[in-house]
Amino acid sequence: MEGLPDDYARLLSAQTLLARIYVHCEKTDKAFDLLEKLVARAPMDKGIRTFQASAFALSGAVENAVQASTNLINDFADIGAQPYLIIAFLRPQSMPEGAKDVLAKIAGSDKATTQEVYQACFALARIAETDNDMTTAFDWYRRGHDANRKASPIDMQAELREFELLADLARAEQSVHANTNSNVSSDVAKRDGQVTDVADQDEAGPKPIFIVGMARSGTTLSERILGAHPDVYAAGEIGDFARVVAEVLGAGKVSEQMARLDEKAVCEIRKRYLAALRVYDPDVKFVANKTPANFTRVGLIRRIFPDAPILHTHRHPLATCLSIYTTPFAIPMRFSDDLGDLADYYRGYEKLMSAFLETDQNGMFFDLSYEELVANPEHVAQDYLRHCGLDWRPECLEFYRDGKAARTASMMQVRRPINRDSIGKWQRFAPYIGPLADLGSVKSRTSSSTDEEARNEKSSGKTVAA
Numbered sequence: 331m332e333g334l335p336d337d338y339a340r341l342l343s344a345q346t347l348l349a350r351i352y353v354h355c356e357k358t359d360k361a362f363d364l365l366e367k368l369v370a371r372a373p374m375d376k377g378i379r380t381f382q383a384s385a386f387a388l389s390g391a392v393e394n395a396v397q398a399s400t401n402l403i404n405d406f407a408d409i410g411a412q413p414y415l416i417i418a419f420l421r422p423q424s425m426p427e428g429a430k431d432v433l434a435k436i437a438g439s440d441k442a443t444t445q446e447v448y449q450a451c452f453a454l455a456r457i458a459e460t461d462n463d464m465t466t467a468f469d470w471y472r473r474g475h476d477a478n479r480k481a482s483p484i485d486m487q488a489e490l491r492e493f494e495l496l497a498d499l500a501r502a503e504q505s506v507h508a509n510t511n512s513n514v515s516s517d518v519a520k521r522d523g524q525v526t527d528v529a530d531q532d533e534a535g536p537k538p539i540f541i542v543g544m545a546r547s548g549t550t551l552s553e554r555i556l557g558a559h560p561d562v563y564a565a566g567e568i569g570d571f572a573r574v575v576a577e578v579l580g581a582g583k584v585s586e587q588m589a590r591l592d593e594k595a596v597c598e599i600r601k602r603y604l605a606a607l608r609v610y611d612p613d614v615k616f617v618a619n620k621t622p623a624n625f626t627r628v629g630l631i632r633r634i635f636p637d638a639p640i641l642h643t644h645r646h647p648l649a650t651c652l653s654i655y656t657t658p659f660a661i662p663m664r665f666s667d668d669l670g671d672l673a674d675y676y677r678g679y680e681k682l683m684s685a686f687l688e689t690d691q692n693g694m695f696f697d698l699s700y701e702e703l704v705a706n707p708e709h710v711a712q713d714y715l716r717h718c719g720l721d722w723r724p725e726c727l728e729f730y731r732d733g734k735a736a737r738t739a740s741m742m743q744v745r746r747p748i749n750r751d752s753i754g755k756w757q758r759f760a761p762y763i764g765p766l767a768d769l770g771s772v773k774s775r776t777s778s779s780t781d782e783e784a785r786n787e788k789s790s791g792k793t794v795a796a
Contacts, residue, residue, distance in 0.1 A: 331347070331351070332348065342368065342375075345367075346377075346378055349368065349381070353388060353389065358385075358391075362386075362394075365381070365382040365385060366382075368382075369382055374405075376402070379398065379402055380412060382398055383398035383402060383413060383416055384412070384416070386398055387420060392420050395420055396416070396417055396424050399412075399414070399416045400413070400417065400424070400426060403429075410446050414432070414449075414450070415450075415456075415658060417429075418452075418456035419453075422457055423460070425457060429453075430454065430457060433457075434454065437450040437454065437470075437473065437474075444477050444478060444480075444482075447474070447477040448658070448662060449658060451470045451471065451473045451474030452470070452471065452656075452658040453658075454470040455470035455471045455474065458470060464758055464759060464761075464762070468762040471656055475666065478664070479664070483664075484664040484665055484667070486675070489665065489675065490675075490678045492583055492584070493626075494678075496585055496588075496682055497684075497685035498685075499588060499629055500629055500689045501685060501688075501689060503629070504691060531600075531601070532600070532604055533604065533605075535605075535607060535608040536604075536611065536614050536615055536616050537616055537617075537637070539556065539618040539619070539638065539639050539640075539641070540571075540618075540631055540635075540638060540639070540641070541553050541556075541621075541640075542621075542622060542624045542641070542642055542643075543622055543625055543643040543644055543683075544644070544650050544676070544679055545657075545659075545663065546645075546653035546657060547622070547645050548643040548645055548698065549622050549643050550620065551700070552620075552641055553566070553618050553620040554730075555711050555715075555726045556616075556718070558726040558727075558728065558729040559720055559725075561615040562615070562616045562720070563610050563611040563617045565607075565610050565617050565619055566620060567619075567622070568619050568621060570603060570606040570607075570619070571603055571621070571627065571630075571631070572621075572623075572624075572627065574599050574603045574606065575630060577602070578595050578602070579591060579599075584626050584627055584629070587630065591630065591633060591634075596633060596634050599634050600634050603635075615719075616718065616720075625679065625682070625683060625686075628640065628686045629686070636692050636694070638694065639694060639696065639717055639718040639719070640695050641696050641714055641717075641718075642686075642687070643700060644683075644699060645700035645701060646701065646756070647676055647680075647769035647770070648763065648769055648770050649756045651666075651672050651676055651756075652763065652766070653756070655669070656759075669764050669765045672765075672766065673765045677769075696717040698714055707727055708727060711727065
């Protein structure tokens with residue numbers, strides 16, 4: 331694409347796509363340079379300029395993102411809510427005059443798309459937060475979620491039944507193999523009484539590390555620390571594992587895919603996924619996949635990659651849930667559109683992860699507390715790097731210097747040294763949380779009086795159950 335001639339008929343579209351690829355591949359300098367040229371060629375193309383503002387935001391270029399968003403608002407009366415949303419979450423004090431009226435009009439419009447209403451409501455919520463008006467802020471968050479829920483309803487009972495089925499499958503598998511010795515160091519996978527030395531079939535290249543957990547639980551921070559190690563490529567939220575599983579086993583629920591998983595499929599999925607990892611960087615030892623939703627695929631991961639470390643990140647239940655509820659995800663999470671559903675989903679997740687942790691026969695899991703990580707980053711990071719088979723490098727705690735784009739809601743947090751700024755932030759919304767309140771009584775994994783004992787167990791690669 332870089333070699334297309336200047337007279338190529340669809341050069342503008344091709345170069346816009348190339349800029350998106352640059353951003354996705356964290357080649358921010360190339361992305362910014364190309365976008366500047368594209369804007370110069372088509373200064374009134376709202377799509378290109380909106381993407382430029384988003385690219386700045388995703389890459390942590392706050393000043394450029396705010397300026398580009400402000401210019402969009404000034405140049406286009408019908409620009410919509412996105413530039414306001416960028417300013418609201420990056421630098422709300424720079425919000426243009428009259429923004430509330432514009433956003434309220436979009437939020438109340440019957441002609442606006444669901445995405446525009448959602449973005450307008452979240453921008454208004456953030457403005458209210460900045461003004462310390464939490465009642466108004468929470469009401470706008472609720473209205474944004476209501477709009478999304480109306481357009482994208484969810485069958486929560488089906489979601490929860492799937493969690494229960496996956497937990498039952500994990501316990502059943504433990505029962506079947508209760509008298510079978512597992513040896514992670516020899517990369518032995520067992521399935522239906524057959525033993526396959528899966529590692530012997532692997533081609534040269536990186537092996538996987540999986541980081542799982544709820545969104546907003548510390549997956550990005552833990553991955554960035556890993557990614558600062560020279561032996562690790564931090565790939566971010568990549569869909570390769572789910573894609574390869576679907577290619578081999580067919581689409582459908584995870585429980586249905588597990589029912590179709592046999593020895594031949596295990597080998598084929600492993601082969602294809604490792605090939606996908608080589609594309610990211612063939613010369614590193616590990617590629618980290620931090621897709622939070624892979625927590626539902628732990629059963630598949632354990633059968634296909636019994637030699638792979640799994641980091642399970644978690645933080646205070648209310649901090650996690652309220653962060654999800656108040657974050658304007660590019661693709662909103664449907665289970666979070668209702669506080670009752672969000673509470674039920676979190677409880678289902680907790681029960682499922684407890685089942686996985688309790689049946690961790692191979693010592694694959696490291697149970698990683700966000701609160702412990704930010705309180706004692708070097709000690710905890712050393713532990714989980716050791717769990718992954720990595721030596722300690724002090725530069726791992728200087729991940730914020732690498733300039734990588736964070737294509738997640740944590741994009742700003744991971745551009746600073748580790749800090750405790752977000753600890754307890756959920757409390758500002760305590761009066762409004764309704765059905766979430768009971769989650770506060772869940773015993774936090776961080777509250778154990780035997781933290782030192784737990785850390786010692788983690789260092790030995792043992793399971794620390796929920």
